[in-house]
Amino acid sequence: NAGVTQTPKFRVLKTGQSMTLLCAQDMNHEYMYWYRQDPGMGLRLIHYSVGEGTTAKGEVPDGYNVSRLKKQNFLLGLESAAPSQTSVYFCASSDQGAYGYTFGSGTRLTVV
Amino acid sequence: GQQVMQIPQYQHVQEGEDFTTYCNSSTTLSNIQWYKQRPGGHPVFLIQLVKSGEVKKQKRLTFQFGEAKKNSSLHITATQTTDVGTYFCAGPGYGKLTFGQGTILTVHP
Numbered sequence: 001n002a003g004v005t006q007t008p009k010f011r012v013l014k015t016g017q018s019m020t021l022l023c024a025q026d027m028n029h030e031y032m033y034w035y036r037q038d039p040g041m042g043l044r045l046i047h048y049s050v051g052e053g054t055t056a057k058g059e060v061p062d063g064y065n066v067s068r069l070k071k072q073n074f075l076l077g078l079e080s081a082a083p084s085q086t087s088v089y090f091c092a093s094s095d096q097g098a099y100g101y102t103f104g105s106g107t108r109l110t111v112v
Numbered sequence: 113g114q115q116v117m118q119i120p121q122y123q124h125v126q127e128g129e130d131f132t133t134y135c136n137s138s139t140t141l142s143n144i145q146w147y148k149q150r151p152g153g154h155p156v157f158l159i160q161l162v163k164s165g166e167v168k169k170q171k172r173l174t175f176q177f178g179e180a181k182k183n184s185s186l187h188i189t190a191t192q193t194t195d196v197g198t199y200f201c202a203g204p205g206y207g208k209l210t211f212g213q214g215t216i217l218t219v220h221p
Contacts, residue, residue: 031207031208033208033209035211040121040213041213042118042200042211042212042213042214043155043200043211043214044211045208045209045210048207048208050207058208059113059210090154090155092155097204097207097208098204098205098206098207098208098209099143099145099160099204100145100157100160101147101155101157101209102157103154103155103156104154105153105154106154
């Protein structure tokens with residue numbers, strides 16, 4: 001049972017490049033989330049999904065897009081990366097909404 | 113919107129000393145959750161408190177939910193080097209959690 005798997009684990013992008021971060025969970029959870037973590041800022045919610053085919057904006061959605069075409073996958077896209085998007089990105093899932101999140105191991109993204 | 117604040121941001125202790133982190137919400141919470149993140153790792157769910165004034169213990173960790181359900185604390189008795197990491201509190205709202213900034217605990221042997 002893998003839980004929540006994030007790929008890739010590390011990535012370096014040049015300003016203006018695009019990329020997609022993949023989050024996959026095998027727990028049949030309805031709810032999935034993307035957070036970013038920056039020093040001194042805690043975990044800030046980017047986008048989230050309350051079920052297959054749904055997405056919603058979080059606290060810091062600008063510059064990101066998401067898709068939840070399959071229940072087990074939640075994709076986070078950066079269309080034109082900026083240095084301000086240098087961060088550690090965590091995906092999480094839950095079967096009861098805002099309770100007992102299971103986090104992935106994170107993606108460390110650097111935009112130069 | 114909902115805000116969750118944690119203090120202190122950093123805490124350095126000698127091994128064997130106690131440690132406490134405090135969490136305050138701008139709104140009344142239905143529950144409060146605590147997570148631990150080891151250095152270089154990801155947050156891991158520790159516990160949820162639901163009732164006003166609730167106190168729960170996990171070995172040397174004591175969690176408390178305030179009477180007004182707007183604040184919470186985590187106390188670690190006799191810290192060990194394995195306690196190092198960042199401790200987050202989180203409050204629920206509309207299907208998602210709002211996390212505090214976290215308290216980074218360093219334990220010196």
